[in-house]
Amino acid sequence: MTYRRWFVMGVAVALVGALVAGFSLFFGNFSARGFVEDRYARAASRDIGRDALAYTSNRPPSQVAKEVTDAWRPADQYVDGSGVYLRYDNDSVVILPIAAGSVILLERMRTAYPRYHSTVGGGWGWGGTSGSTVRGGGPGSGK
Numbered sequence: 001m002t003y004r005r006w007f008v009m010g011v012a013v014a015l016v017g018a019l020v021a022g023f024s025l026f027f028g029n030f031s032a033r034g035f036v037e038d039r040y041a042r043a044a045s046r047d048i049g050r051d052a053l054a055y056t057s058n059r060p061p062s063q064v065a066k067e068v069t070d071a072w073r074p075a076d077q078y079v080d081g082s083g084v085y086l087r088y089d090n091d092s093v094v095i096l097p098i099a100a101g102s103v104i105l106l107e108r109m110r111t112a113y114p115r116y117h118s119t120v121g122g123g124w125g126w127g128g129t130s131g132s133t134v135r136g137g138g139p140g141s142g143k
Contacts, residue, residue, distance in 0.1 A: 014079070032072035033091050039067070046103050051111040052094075055091055058101040065095050068104075078120040085120050 033038075035126040036055055046054035057064050065084040069077070074086040083096035092112035107115070 025131075031091065032068055032074070032086070032088050032093050035068060035071045036093060036104055036106055040064075040104055046105075047137065048115075052105040052107040052115075055104040055106070056098070056101060057078075057104060061095040061097050061102045064102045064104060068093055068095075074098065080119070082119060085116055087120075 040055035040057050043054045043056045046056070048102050049052070057124065059067075065077075065079070065086065068086060072088065074088055076087040078085040078087075083094060086093040086095070087109065090109055092105075092107050092109055094107070094112070096103050096105070
């Protein structure tokens with residue numbers, strides 16, 4: 001092949017790559033929050049203040065949790081009779097049962113951890129006010 005053909009082929013491959021990247025940026029989701037927002041129905045009437053945004057599904061909490069965790073692995077997970085509590089880096093996804101399926105609450109960890117601490121206890125990390133998993137403290141601490 002000549003230099004010109006290689007150049008044309010390289011430009012064509014670069015354009016296809018740019019189109020794929022652009023499509024995924026505009027139509028993809030890059031977090032558990034985005035996954036929930038794209039997949040489930042918004043239910044503003046079930047919001048908890050301005051902190052926890054509500055979505056609904058006609059599936060039970062265990063099935064919704066499986067869908068979310070299959071797509072985005074949580075840092076921590078706590079399950080009991082009241083629901084499924086998933087912790088991600090900056091977000092929580094709390095899935096609670098309702099009569100016709102589930103309500104899915106999206107909330108930042110800074111407000112979710114204090115709200116659900118009585119339920120999850122140490123299940124969302126080592127404690128503190130934000131559920132952090134970083135123990136820190138220098139030599140010998142945390143042993």
